Amino acid sequence: MNSVSYAFLNNAPVIPVIAIENLDHAVPLAEALVAGGIVNLEVTLRTEHGLKAISLIRDQVKGANVGVGTVCSANEFDAAIDAGANFVVSPGQSDALFERALLTNIPFFPGAVTATEVMAAKEAGFKVLKFFPASTSGGAAAIKAFAGPFADLQFVPTGGINLENASSYLSLSNVRAVGGSWLTPRDAIYSGQWDDITQIAREASELGAYLGEPLHGSC
Ligand code: 3PG
Numbered sequence: 001m002n003s004v005s006y007a008f009l010n011n012a013p014v015i016p017v018i019a020i021e022n023l024d025h026a027v028p029l030a031e032a033l034v035a036g037g038i039v040n041l042e043v044t045l046r047t048e049h050g051l052k053a054i055s056l057i058r059d060q061v062k063g064a065n066v067g068v069g070t071v072c073s074a075n076e077f078d079a080a081i082d083a084g085a086n087f088v089v090s091p092g093q094s095d096a097l098f099e100r101a102l103l104t105n106i107p108f109f110p111g112a113v114t115a116t117e118v119m120a121a122k123e124a125g126f127k128v129l130k131f132f133p134a135s136t137s138g139g140a141a142a143i144k145a146f147a148g149p150f151a152d153l154q155f156v157p158t159g160g161i162n163l164e165n166a167s168s169y170l171s172l173s174n175v176r177a178v179g180g181s182w183l184t185p186r187d188a189i190y191s192g193q194w195d196d197i198t199q200i201a202r203e204a205s206e207l208g209a210y211l212g213e214p215l216h217g218s219c
Helices: 021-034 050-062 072-083 096-103 114-126 137-146 166-170 186-190 192-212
Strands: 012-016 040-044 065-069 128-132 152-159 176-181
Touching: 012 065, 012 192, 021 040, 021 050, 021 186, 021 192, 040 050, 040 166, 050 065, 065 072, 072 096, 096 114, 137 152, 137 166, 152 176, 166 176, 166 192, 186 192
Parallel strands: 012 040, 012 176, 040 065, 128 152
Antiparallel strands: none
C-alpha cells in the first residue's frame, strides 16, 4: 500500500466518469478523450459493458490510463483489476473494499463526504479520497474546510462538476483532481460526434492550469 502512487493525476487532473451503454462506443470515445488530452478515464460499472469496455480501452487505446468507477464490492474490485483497470474509484467505502485495496498497489479512491467517513478512510491508510456527490455535500466550501483537520489528505470531487465550476474545486490546495460526466455527453456519443468530445476534452485539459502547487506530488 505504501508504494501506491497517485502521480498519474498530475498531468491530467480531470477525469471523465464514463458509463458505456453500447460497447461499440468504448474505443472511439476513449480515443476522442485522449486526443483532447484527457488520458485518465474512469469507466464505471453502472452498465453491463463496464468490464469489457475497460479491457478494450486498455488493449486498443494508446495513451489511455483506464480505471474503474462505481466499485461497491470486493468482487467488483477484483473483476476490474482482472479486466485491466489501473485505478479504482468507489462512491463510498467498506471494510471489505479497504482490505482488498490494501492487498494491492492499485490506487484506490474511497468515497467520503463527512468528517467521520474521512477519518475512517484515513485510518485505513488512504490519503486521496473521492468526494461524492460534491455539489450536494457542501461543494468546494466543504472540501476547503477539510483542509483544517485533514491537512494531509487530498480529495477528488465529482457530482455536479462542469466546465464552469471545476476551477473553484481545482484551485483548492487539497483537491488533487476533479471528475464528472460532463465530458461525455450522451447525445454526442450516440451521434458519433467524436470531434466534439475531443474539443470538450481540450477545454477540460486546460482546467489543469487552476491546480495549486502546495500539495501536489505529495502522494
Ligand atoms: C460520479 O459517480 O462521480 C458521478 O456520477 C458523476 O457525477 P456527474 O454526473 O454529476 O458529473
